[in-house]
Amino acid sequence: MNVGYEILLARISTHPEEFALANSSDLRGSRWGAQLEIAFSENASGGFITSEQRKALRQALIAAQGDAFTKGVLHTLFEEFDDDSSGEPFPLFGMNGGQ
Numbered sequence: 137m138n139v140g141y142e143i144l145l146a147r148i149s150t151h152p153e154e155f156a157l158a159n160s161s162d163l164r165g166s167r168w169g170a171q172l173e174i175a176f177s178e179n180a181s182g183g184f185i186t187s188e189q190r191k192a193l194r195q196a197l198i199a200a201q202g203d204a205f206t207k208g209v210l211h212t213l214f215e216e217f218d219d220d221s222s223g224e225p226f227p228l229f230g231m232n233g234g235q
Contacts, residue, residue, distance in 0.1 A: 138184045144171055145196055152200035172197075 147168070148155050154167050166172065174180045175193055185193075 137189070140171070141175065141185050141189055141193070144168065144175065145193060148193075148196040148200050152203055155197055155200045156204035 156166075172193075175185055176190060178187070178190075181190075
């Protein structure tokens with residue numbers, strides 16, 4: 137297995153925020169855009185990255201992007217509660233006195 141591929145795959149797991157904007161239609165949105173373009177191009181990487189590895193890389197990116205999306209939703213949700221001046225207890229997860 138190509139060491140660069142292994143490093144890239146590991147980096148997606150350890151630093152997903154660096155890949156949050158990367159997707160198949162605009163790989164330049166990420167710090168790693170040039171390397172991702174090579175990895176996803178069969179012509180550019182056909183000899184050292186297999187189609188199975190490309191699929192694994194794509195799945196890792198999808199997972200990282202999904203996590204980034206969830207974090208964004210939660211951030212927006214918590215901003216709403218930060219702006220709430222009603223003084224009511226936090227309304228999620230039964231933390232409002234069991235009501």
